[in-house]
């Protein structure tokens with residue numbers, strides 16, 4: 470895939486310059502000009518890691534298999550670590566931290582942040598910053614992984630050069646003050662090495678597979694596979710598929726991408742309703758991330774899951790359909806009349822739902838008031854009863870005293 474270097478430099482895009490007068494950063498790399506490439510802007514750590522790890526993973530895994538063979542244990546280790554790794558990004562980094570689509574208790578937040586570091590996709594703070602910016606200014610030059618600069622750029626190219634928007638921290642004021650996210654950001658490398666390499670090694674060792682095979686398969690190989698699964702969301706999910714909800718941005722819905730990305734392939738829906746904890750909204754749409762979040766909510770590990778109503782989703786789809794049909798010659802008046810009818814009936818339904826909610830609230834309040842009155846009445850009766858009892862006790866004691874006084878007087882009388 471060819472890649473022009475102007476795509477890596479959002480500040481250099483003057484269309485009036487011809488090829489000969491363009492700064493080198495705006496031209497394609499060739500043998501003639503490679504010396505003039507802006508090497509000072511290369512993000513060496515990220516570039517070396519992203520370029521070296523895939524061939525290294527293939528080479529070392531092949532050497533291992535050649536010398537020691539493969540086992541079912543290693544297959545399960547790869548499947549398990551790949552699944553966990555992808556879910557840490559889709560459930561944690563993406564839907565929880567970047568979009569706040571649900572809430573979790575402190576210990577789940579801690580686990581998602583610390584284990585998430587082991588996916589080697591950068592700190593949670595930086596990932597969320599880039600992602601929120603991507604949603605806010607999608608497809609523009611400001612979009613950190615805009616597809617407008619090509620498939621390769623959106624997939625991996627954007628990470629090879631330094632970020633040109635250091636002010637972008639303003640996108641994450643809520644996360645910047647979170648102590649676990651701050652800690653992960655400040656001590657990223659040791660945390661990532663422990664979660665991403667040492668932990669899979671220890672798990673493999675505990676399962677009898679050996680520490681180093683665990684580091685190779687559950688660490689290196691898993692990191693490469695999981696990273697490219699995530700990268701597909703920025704590249705393929707902005708290139709291939711349908712646009713049932715909006716054509717105002719390049720995001721696509723694609724069931725095949727959803728399989729490769731743990732549900733994130735329903736990206737057109739996601740860009741339209743980004744706060745929804747689901748990306749595949751229909752029950753049959755492959756979205757293991759939404760199933761995981763739902764299961765977490767059942768187990769008390771997640772709460773306040775945000776959902777867009779079915780009617781709103783349907784309306785968005787109908788609006789898009791109207792646009793397409795009108796563009797292909799369908800009667801605009803007829804379509805608008807039908808859509809107005811849908812809007813009016815939905816508005817009426819919403820009003821009635823609102824009234825129904827208010828009525829329910831009133832009924833609950835009335836029931837509580839009735840209970841309060843009945844309780845007060847019972848308490849008054851009880852107090853009355855206690856007072857009567859106290860009186861009766863006094864009367865009883867008086868009666869006994871009177872008896873005793875009379876008996877004493879009688880006994881004195883008969884003795885004299």
Ligand SMILES: [Zn+2]
Pocket residue numbers: 603702703707720736740
């Ligand atoms: Zn996107």
Ligand SMILES: [Zn+2]
Pocket residue numbers: 563567568600604739743
């Ligand atoms: Zn998103």
